Amino acid sequence: MAILVGEQTRVLCQGITGRQGSFHVQRAIDKGTRVVAGVVPGKGGHTHLGVPVFDSVAEAVAATQANASMVFVPPPAAADAIVESIQANMAVITCVTERIPMIDMVRVKRALRHSQTKLIGPNSIGVFTPGECRMGVMPLDIATPGCIGLMSRAGTLSYEAIAQTTAQGLGQSTCVGIGADIIRGIDFVDCLKLFADDDKTRGVVMLGEVGGGAEEEAAQYLKENPYPKPVVAYIAGQFAPPGRRMGHAGAIVMPGSGTARAKINRLMSAGVHIADSPMTIGSTMAEVLI
Amino acid sequence: MNLHEYQGKALLRQYGVAVPPGTVASTVDEAVTAAETCGSGPWYIKAQILAGGRATGHFSHAPASGGGVRLCDTLQQVRLHAKEMLGQVLYTVQTGGGGIPVHQVYVEKAVDVTREVYAALLIDRRNSCISLVTAPEGGSQIEQSYHDDDNLLCTTELDIESGLDDESIRSASAVLDFSEAESTAFAAALRSLYQMFIDLDCSLIEINPLAVTTDGEVCALDATVKIDDNALYRQPALAQQRDTRDLSAGELEALNNRFNYFALDGNIGIVASGASMAMATIDAVKLHGGDPANFLDIPPVADDQQFAAGLNLVLNDPTVEAVLVNVFGGGVMRCDDLARALLQAREAANCRVPIVVRLAGTKSVQALELLAAEAPDMVIAADMVEAARISVEAAALASQREKTPETGWWSRLRRVASTTDEAS
Numbered sequence: 037m038a039i040l041v042g043e044q045t046r047v048l049c050q051g052i053t054g055r056q057g058s059f060h061v062q063r064a065i066d067k068g069t070r071v072v073a074g075v076v077p078g079k080g081g082h083t084h085l086g087v088p089v090f091d092s093v094a095e096a097v098a099a100t101q102a103n104a105s106m107v108f109v110p111p112p113a114a115a116d117a118i119v120e121s122i123q124a125n126m127a128v129i130t131c132v133t134e135r136i137p138m139i140d141m142v143r144v145k146r147a148l149r150h151s152q153t154k155l156i157g158p159n160s161i162g163v164f165t166p167g168e169c170r171m172g173v174m175p176l177d178i179a180t181p182g183c184i185g186l187m188s189r190a191g192t193l194s195y196e197a198i199a200q201t202t203a204q205g206l207g208q209s210t211c212v213g214i215g216a217d218i219i220r221g222i223d224f225v226d227c228l229k230l231f232a233d234d235d236k237t238r239g240v241v242m243l244g245e246v247g248g249g250a251e252e253e254a255a256q257y258l259k260e261n262p263y264p265k266p267v268v269a270y271i272a273g274q275f276a277p278p279g280r281r282m283g284h285a286g287a288i289v290m291p292g293s294g295t296a297r298a299k300i301n302r303l304m305s306a307g308v309h310i311a312d313s314p315m316t317i318g319s320t321m322a323e324v325l326i
Numbered sequence: 327m328n329l330h331e332y333q334g335k336a337l338l339r340q341y342g343v344a345v346p347p348g349t350v351a352s353t354v355d356e357a358v359t360a361a362e363t364c365g366s367g368p369w370y371i372k373a374q375i376l377a378g379g380r381a382t383g384h385f386s387h388a389p390a391s392g393g394g395v396r397l398c399d400t401l402q403q404v405r406l407h408a409k410e411m412l413g414q415v416l417y418t419v420q421t422g423g424g425g426i427p428v429h430q431v432y433v434e435k436a437v438d439v440t441r442e443v444y445a446a447l448l449i450d451r452r453n454s455c456i457s458l459v460t461a462p463e464g465g466s467q468i469e470q471s472y473h474d475d476d477n478l479l480c481t482t483e484l485d486i487e488s489g490l491d492d493e494s495i496r497s498a499s500a501v502l503d504f505s506e507a508e509s510t511a512f513a514a515a516l517r518s519l520y521q522m523f524i525d526l527d528c529s530l531i532e533i534n535p536l537a538v539t540t541d542g543e544v545c546a547l548d549a550t551v552k553i554d555d556n557a558l559y560r561q562p563a564l565a566q567q568r569d570t571r572d573l574s575a576g577e578l579e580a581l582n583n584r585f586n587y588f589a590l591d592g593n594i595g596i597v598a599s600g601a602s603m604a605m606a607t608i609d610a611v612k613l614h615g616g617d618p619a620n621f622l623d624i625p626p627v628a629d630d631q632q633f634a635a636g637l638n639l640v641l642n643d644p645t646v647e648a649v650l651v652n653v654f655g656g657g658v659m660r661c662d663d664l665a666r667a668l669l670q671a672r673e674a675a676n677c678r679v680p681i682v683v684r685l686a687g688t689k690s691v692q693a694l695e696l697l698a699a700e701a702p703d704m705v706i707a708a709d710m711v712e713a714a715r716i717s718v719e720a721a722a723l724a725s726q727r728e729k730t731p732e733t734g735w736w737s738r739l740r741r742v743a744s745t746t747d748e749a750s
Contacts, residue, residue: 056657056658059657059658111556111559134627137557138527138554138557139449139456139486142456143486145454146455146485173656173657175656175657175688178656178687190600190601190602191600192653192654192659193600193654195654196686196710199687218449218451245602246605248451272605273605277590313613314710315711
């Protein structure tokens with residue numbers, strides 16, 4: 037079954053004619069992802085990479101029944117692109133774009149409030165169900181269909197975990213890059229809930245990093261809810277130097293969030309298996325699954 | 327991007343928020359002139375650094391003379407304190423161990439106040455909204471106060487669609503116990519702050535304290551303003567206000583080329599792509615007893631120029647005694663492109679230190695073949711932990727070599743790497 041995306045997903049790409057969009061859409065098509073439409077305002081009526089291009093998401097959906105959108109749009113227009121896909125009731129949106137202004141993302145989160153859409157990102161490597169559907173930029177050749185659910189705040193470090201679980205013969209059910217930005221769509225807890233109910237997933241790998249509170253929230257969730265599958269985590273940034281601070285408001289609104297050590301302790305007390313080294317993520321999972 | 331107090335207060339004035347008369351000064355004479363311009367004393371003189379906790383901080387050369395915020399009754403005192411601050415290093419709880427040099431002071435008329443409260447607007451990452459934080463007492467102990475008594479602080483989540491409406495202002499004001507006249511003035515100040523927050527793409531405006539003067543005016547006595555770096559492309563006037571004086575040459579180069587770099591204390595240069603990958607690489611080096619010389623994250627979508635700039639920073643760093651390159655190719659990032667850039671950058675930098683390379687992912691086989699042919703002295707590691715172990719060993723051997731001019735150090739290193747050294 038896998039989560040979020042699969043064979044049934046009909047993908048459209050916003051920004052399909054750009055450098056990144058073209059590159060990744062071509063590879064997704066080559067490996068069997070059903071890319072049914074592109075959207076680029078002003079380029080409706082053209083065909084790009086064999087895919088029909090439309091001026092708006094609404095037109096693309098009407099013509100192709102697309103149900104998921106991947107956004108490859110530069111920062112100034114990215115938030116509007118995401119909102120357009122939310123309004124078109126896309127089931128899943130992935131956004132690769134980095135450096136979207138924070139206030140724009142606050143508006144995006146407001147638009148998500150009463151919708152059924154699951155947003156992955158921004159600043160995300162996307163979502164990938166090997167053998168079925170890839171939205172985003174994850175390398176295709178290191179993944180293989182299998183039983184590990186991956187959820188990650190990291191970018192390229194995720195590829196280590198994918199390659200290692202492939203090398204262990206486990207493979208992946210679905211890999212989700214939740215993105216590295218402060219304000220983002222789905223979080224670790226959302227992924228944990230989806231993986232819990234997914235028949236194909238036997239274990240979950242979490243890649244976290246210093247800063248933010250997503251790992252702590254996941255630990256809290258796992259502590260309060262018996263989880264049916266083993267979770268293995270690696271947290272990057274154990275030796276990250278503390279940054280200079282300005283003001284108190286961040287610490288008031290979000291107290292106690294921060295160090296890799298604190299995250300690791302919270303996760304361990306919630307029963308999560310910690311990989312001490314980035315090279316033992318796959319082997320740790322293989323051991324706990326025996 | 328952090329703004330200095332004087333920059334923040336200039337913006338507050340533009341948005342109609344009352345601030346005491348004040349001027350920034352770079353020299354002792356300018357500070358005295360600034361005080362005269364503000365009107366009669368007393369005055370506050372305040373060190374302009376991009377960190378908080380100034381009042382309770384100290385200067386290394388005169389730890390007993392006071393912190394970075396001082397009250398002056400006479401112009402002679404302004405002169406004395408300006409002299410004690412300018413050009414000196416201020417240490418506060420927020421500066422980190424190195425402190426920050428004071429290049430400018432802000433001289434401001436001291437106003438008589440009846441109340442000091444706390445007010446801040448910020449991007450609230452937990453709730454994905456703008457939140458307004460208010461508290462009935464300001465001051466630098468605000469975080470501790472919060473932990474001791476939650477009722478002291480009020481966090482009001484704002485809806486970006488309706489903005490700062492009357493209901494939000496009422497709820498934020500409830501903890502402050504203002505008179506009706508004070509409430510009206512406070513509400514007006516909040517509306518101005520919110521407009522500024524939205525217009526200027528702020529991620530934080532903190533007024534600590536926001537004071538009620540004896541004249542009944544609501545007045546900002548301090549201002550901590552942060553602008554969202556992601557939005558600077560549409561805030562060109564603010565982007566020009568960035569103070570880069572405390573950045574190293576490397577950090578400035580990274581800022582101009584849009585990648586992440588900062589110097590660390592060690593001797594192992596780190597080249598990685600992806601922030602988490604760079605952090606994991608640093609963790610691996612530290613766990614093997616080594617000390618990274620830098621954090622460098624070249625974005626996976628970097629162009630040739632960004633790559634060259636990043637590699638140059640590490641390869642030209644005189645403190646670097648070994649370099650660790652750890653890249654997992656994927657997407658538009660190809661390992662063979664990186665290998666070519668690495669060869670060029672090393673040639674240009676005339677860099678002689680050992681380089682340990684770990685490449686995986688897209689075009690890594692081609693890249694390793696290229697490096698084996700063109701640079702057989704580079705050590706190829708099988709994975710990032712192996713690379714970390716070898717680079718720690720290489721840096722240690724390079725340090726030893728300086729003490730004992732023994733020629734066999736390189737072959738010893740090769741033996742260390744022999745299990746995985748595909749380049750030999």
